[in-house]
Amino acid sequence: MKSYGKAKKIALLGLDGADPMFMKKLIAEGKLPNFKKFMESGAVAEDLGMLGALPTITPPNWASLATGAWPNTHGITCFWNHTVGNPLDILDFGWNSELCKAEYIWDAFDRAGKKSIIFNYPTSWPPTNNNAIVVDGTSMFCNLRGYIDYEKFFECTEGDFPVQVIPHEADLSGTDCRVEGEVTELKAEIKNFDGFGYQHPGCVTAEGGSEEEADSAKCDRVIAPIKAAQGWAKETAGAKEIVLILNDGQIRRYGLIVADDGKNHNRLQIFVNKKDEKPIGEVVLNGWSDWIYDSYHYKDENKPVAYKVKLVELDAEGKTMKFYYSFALDLKPQNYFSPLEIGEELYKAVGPMMQPSNFDRHNDIADTIVLETMEEMYHWQVKAQEYLLKNKEWDLFCSHIHGIDMLNHFYLDYTIPATTPNYERYQGLILKMYQITDTYIGEMMKLLDENTTVVIASDHAAIGRDRHIIHPLIGDMWGFNVGVLGELGYTKLKEVKGKVEIDWENTLAVAQRATYIYVNLKGRDPQGIVEPEAYDDLVRKIIDDLYAYRDPQTGKRVISLALNRSDMEYLNMGGPHCGDIFYMMEPEFNRTHGNGLSNMSLNGYSLKCLFMMAGAGVKKGEVMQRRVRIVDVVPTLCHLAGAPMAKEVEGGVIYQSLED
Template sequence: MNRTGRTQKLIVLGIDGMDPVTTKRLVDEGKLPNIKKYLELGSARGGLDMLGAHPTITPPCWTTLATGAYPGTHGITCYWRQSPDSLDAVVYNMDSRNCKAEQIWNATTEAGLKTLVWHWPGSSWPPTSKSPLLHVVDGTQPGSVNMGVSQMDWEKILYASADTESLSFIPHTQKAAGVGCNITDMNEVFSPDDDENDEMMELWWGDEARKGGEIRTYVKTLDDTEMMIGAKVAYDMIFSPLQPAADWSSAPEDALEFTLLISGGKETRYGLITRNKEGVYDTVSLYRLKTDKEPFVVIEKDKMVTGIIDTATKKGVTKQCCRSYKILELSPDGTNLRLWISNALDVTNDMLWHPAALHDQIVEQVGHIPPVSLIGGEDSELVEQIFEPSWDIYSQWQADCLVHLLDNENYDAIFSHLHNIDCAGHQIWHLGKTLEPWSHIDETVYQELIERFYVQTDRYLGRFLHFVDKGYTIFIVSDHGLLVGENVPPILGEYAGLNTQVMEELGYTVLKKDADGNALDEIDWEKTRAVQIRSNYIYINLKNRDPHGIVDPKDKYDLEEQIISDLYNYRDDRTGKRVVGIALRNKDAVLLGTNGPECGDIFFTIEEGFNRLHGDGLTTAEGYFNTSVSPIFIAAGSGIKSNFITDRVIRQVDVTPTIAVLLGTRMPAQCEGAPIYQILSDEL
């Protein structure tokens, strides 16, 4: 094979959840000028799409992009890994040691190319090569760099009012009526002896999950699904009296004071609200002590302040942390204040940076990792005022990091990942159509918010356009798209755990009951013949294989046939339509690359029209508001035809071999794709 490279420098700009259908529409509407420029300079399909791997979910798809192998080959077969000991439990999956296929960056470093892998989820950490040319940053969770290991304190909103009589703290694990408006006189005081429960944070972002224990989640009703739980507003609330400043070393005349509780309510900060020259209260300043001469942060209205260093304490350990702040509401007369305080990220944590000196370099030359917000969901004000701006700050920080490293560290290849669109999707995409559970939602508000994250991404991608002029090749890719659902999905295909409702209705899964006949989160294994867990997998409860197996191996084939038939016959109560798209035995699922020991006995997909955001259907699934699950592919720069549209079907497995051809390296060992030779400027 001719291994002469067609480029000397290559950048992969990965955008998690970026949908080609939405992208093309917005390009055509003139809203994404930078992506339009990439298309003029490069090549793509007419729809900007490629065929993704299955399941259409983050870790397997990014691993396919990195290896050129299908999930059944590389072994990262869903967001979670099936527990080897339990059919109803999952374990942590985003560990490169679980990947059975070689990554492209092993080949680039072997060829002498200095390579950076930046927050590539699923198969990048720990580093997969001992080569000093391979540098890796995080990749243990999909959200933002260091989020899984540096979280020291939760997000919070302070409500300060002249009508509030006493200081109180409500943790994010409790609910309070009227969240989102100014509430006064809350009497639920958080006990300093209680442990803060960060279960949701640990589950989603990885710190506890990475320790390897089983995670057992039963999805029985719509309320148990990720779209209901993940989009709920979850933040600490502090209610503070707002009164004239007293006992301060240096408080301006007419300043008003309030008290802020952090670190699970166990530490105190003090705040002042001050007037401008016109006599309007418009500025908040925070102090560690009332005797401090200067505040550690000054917050003006309508501006998100980031990069602020303060301490936070978790489990008895105090660290220097980075936070962001924003005033949500401040009445001109100073009678009411709502203040957002971000989560706190430990600024000293370099455990997921290889080499560790890279962390110090970024902090010194670019700045501390800015926290991203995880709240918003059904509260569109929080999405607009907090969630989106925090991701805008983060995405530009990441662009600053990558540009700095390209300019100063002479990387030959960069493989990068940004999670803004996908994180927003899990918060708000399901609200892009007004459906019964969210009948109070105006879908047009959320449709506009969806577009804003694409505009944000276009700004990010625009930061790298000038590298095309410098001779770089740039790929823009995603793992999957995100669709707005047409209907409320059935309890089948939820990736976070065991789905019980449909399997109970079909008679294959049986839950134990309490004395009142209510279903427990416990399988009755003596009566359960099969379970559905993770996105697309059904496991037979098989004798001599599974701990509680009851199905004789000689009956397995017939039972699989019965389950597949029942899945095809299953109808949605509300519409009468078929719910399951395709269902295949493990051996037949090789057609989709979802066969082998890390996959279930049956692989199935949800029929188009009943899909969640992604993960449960085919890569070709489309949804409401011109959305789709397909991933995006655009290539531009050295070695790529300009302003070219190809009719060829591009698959995710084709990305790695195309990179290998462009850089002149060998193919990774288990690569199953083929170079996209039609877009190359020179014949292969």
Template sequence: MKRTALTQKLLVLGVDGMDPRVSQKFLKEGKMPNLKKLIERGSAREDLRQIGAIPTITPPCWTTLATGAYPGTHGITCYWRQSPESLDAVVYNMDSRNCSAEQVWNITSAADLKTLVWHWPGSSWPPTSHSENLSVVDGTQPGSVNMGIAQLDWEKVIVASPEIEEVRYAPRVDKPAGVGCIITDLEGTLDDEVDDEMMELWWGDTARQGGEIRTYVMDDDDTEVVIGSKVAYDIVNSPLKEAKGWKNAPEGAKDFTIITSGGVMRRPALILKNEAGEYDRVAIYKNKKADEPIVILEKDKMVTGIIDDVTKKDVTKPACRSMKILELDPQGTKVRLWISNALDISNDQLWHQKSLYKDIVENVGHVPPVSLIGGEDDELVREIFEPSWAIYNKWQADSLNYCINEKKYDVIFSHLHNVDCAGHQLWHLAKTLQPWDYTDEKIYQEFIEKFYIQTDDYIGEFLHLLDEGWTVLLVSDHGLIVGENVPPILGEYGGLNTKVMEELGYTVLKKDKDGNSTREVDWEKTRAVQIRSNYIYINLKGRDKYGIVDPKDKYDLEEQIISDLYNYRDDRTGKRVVGICLRNKDAVLIGTHGPECGDLFFSIEEKYNRLHGDSLSTSEGYFDTSVSPIFVAAGSGIKSGFTTERIIRQVDVAPSVSVLLGLRFPEQCEGAPIYQIFSEDI
């Protein structure tokens, strides 16, 4: 059936983690003027909300937005995929070949619309269409473009002072308060091999190669918010002394040493005086005989696009970094410097077509690294983490506008991860809770505001399209809550959650000689396990490797587990912590059914959620936050200044894209067009 297109140009502006409830808060305070303009020129619900797919995790929700199908149908049912071999392990999941539903961009490209899919996590890479009209950039992880494939070296803080006697290097030090200090206890870490395990697990090749990942979440210290808010960085201590042996050291300059590449490469640096005789700049050189520095850094200014050689596993490649002076004493007694992770500038592996990468680099610039450190150290959040994302946002906006203006794309599906990345590091600190009562919630509430303001700036980069015949859809996968309480060990999406299931007697861990639980399941005694965000699996005979539950007893055991979960109480508050619990056959009601989902689906009760992944999308939290995703539409084919009462669901976005462009729906689509907001009847 042919339809008349309501627009010829369409941009899906995806912002991971953008919450309509907290957006409204900042809108009312006048802090998001560009979002206000988008709403005034388009259509949305009064609460700006859509109903998100379940589970409320990045890959399932973005895949639902792209296919119009629920997770039980498209098969991307959590951040990780359940291992087919083991009930206590997961495997990599952000692979389009795991998606069993048609993506709408395959339809647009087949219809001779030049289509770009930009860093859309979960179902875009590798490309699933051979159309010459389809371009795809990354999508193998949610962080930033190329982060998972091109990272060569980790972030580091350099501290130089006359008090330091020799150059010392400590890899991946977890010292939230150490950034301002001279570290005196480095001996135990010197010459250690850099531990890249976690970096490779979450962002690198290890996960993508398909092996099992086995993570046991046994207590609060194993949870993502605790680990993520204390991300380690390399520390370099260096003497700061009179410059000697230099070819062109200015008068009065002092030198120090920077160590990179896992400890194998050194770069000499100078602090320089201004005309008033105060030290205010840092110059970094390849060596002391170099005529020109690699970069000159000024105080209070982050610089990106710095190209230098980096060695990893005995291979040296040119890489892009960002850098910033954290502290420089005008009298020259101390300098602190941050250096970002390093991205291989030659790596175009996740760009289709590869020529697009070359065009972006030549016309916009190299992919700027984003910081992943900060968390509980508010100085690093303020000086490094937030500004690095502001730089990245501008680069991405410029890249997309270049693709629109110069490469003449007709349809773009884009994803930005700034809010979600910040949420996983910072949001839990925006309410004073006992494990983090040494932090100031007001400071972290201000950080939430800053990330929404920078997102508003990003939205503003595309408002010109409304005057150029484009349709713009602003969407997100989920929001992020500031938790009301410390959640129970249940629903952590990264692995096997043991504590509650142990207490209830369904999961049994092997014990050490002192009677303490180890990180190994006793399968001969374990009847059920809880793994990934919302799933419980029965250890079933004939299906699972170590199954002990007779299939005829499965239904009754599920009933017992459901009852026990509803009766389970948080030991800190005495209140129920499980919201809903359904058998797989009943979970079809909410789209979490089928072979890629567990035997039971559950959600955590409101006020006991962690950020988003264990929640229903209607959950709300402290500081006017929620798990709901946002939806606003404006431009050609959309009513202007219109508020709808229609309940909008994520499954409705793909068919709405199809109607706007006059195309068929994706084959497995389960949603319906949001026809109430269209400027013409359909």
């Protein structure tokens, strides 16, 4: 075909959580001009979508998009992975490239001597070849684990009282796709407090679930006194002071609150020491500081760091003040860049990155900070990618950014008019996130020429549901789900030293991760009690009971589909990293994403993957009638580049989109 080898370069722009159904509406309303321009210059399906892999969760879908293989082939089957034969409560972090058994497109390009830049692409870390520049790929945003101090919100009041620090609880669950710290493997535990486990993949044992936890704040709070300024190198009439306790209490910085006009306090200056002549940073009311460069003590050494501050409230008399302190970034990265020196090179070329805030929900101050930090991260990623694309050799560029999915978890359920009185506020927040993304696409397209084929894609989308329907305790992606299988008598609990645990000696089956049920099988599972000859009958009985189960609140059926190991192969599931039963849930009981089929829709939103393609070798203005699948992207791009096919490709070239 004329299109074979037509593209000199390939670019894949990944937008986590982008919903083609919702975007088609926004494009028609003229709210996404850059997406509209791209769509009209290339090829799309009529609904702008493609069918994704199951479950509709980040790691398995990005792995399928980069390998052209389904989950039962590449082996990444949820946010967390499990390998048959390991204890049922041992899970592996699903973003790990070492779990992937299929060849990535960048490794296929490497076989042909072609070079790649992989920018924060899920499941790409650790790097799989030496001919690629790899920037992170272990979390939502680039170098999310590269901070030394966590974000904080300071609430300051005039008075004489001790500083109170209220730390956030570290989230290792992946509740809203955010995981803190170094994580490769976790043991699932039951956390029996008020409805949901939270620090580890664990078992939900009461009402609620981790989706609800996504609505709670995960930001350190500091309550500090404001006092009259004393002992400063330079006396300032009417100035006041605060002490900033930072870096897990290891250091203090000193804040001087001043009035530019001598009367109305409007500025916060931050000093390392009261005797210093100049501040290391300052910020005025309602504004952001520039980057503040500092040094923190971390792991027995001094580390250069950078952070920003936003002053959100300060009364004229200087008696009350609130300000936000961002994540403090380590400017000497030790990991997540390959080659390692790329990290410092990017910081020198384009400056530090702002991690999007994980601050409070449902108040204007927090929502503004979330969007402003998000917009700055998107702007930084454009600059960083521009630097690499212009200064490094490349034939393939794959990138990923996660803002839409993050805000889907935060706000999407609140956009439904029937259940949220101020729904327009939340619709506005979601719209703003899509518009930030539209600007990002417009800036990226300026960097890519007519000899490049560009694909814009997402891994899944998200649905908004009735907030008043309590999630049945099954289908949560971050560990065990005890509720429904406990009601049905398959999972038993016991208390040991005041802690709730699974009673493995009496447990026949467990619901694990977003869509799987495992029989506790003797001879396979270390805790197994079910005899192999009883396996088939037990699986059939569990499936019968799942279909018969009714939600106690609504009386409706919860499970829409349940398949045994043999039948799930029809959906490209199965193998050593899937359960004995694969199930899907009815739309109204779905979480934001993960429990429904890829073509599901509800309340104007869908779980479909976005697919748009334009550039070298691609028809212009083409609306295809065929259904594109997520595994079709890699073979199409390999074809256009004249590159070797990835070895485990299971999709086909999207010929209908290509020039004859």
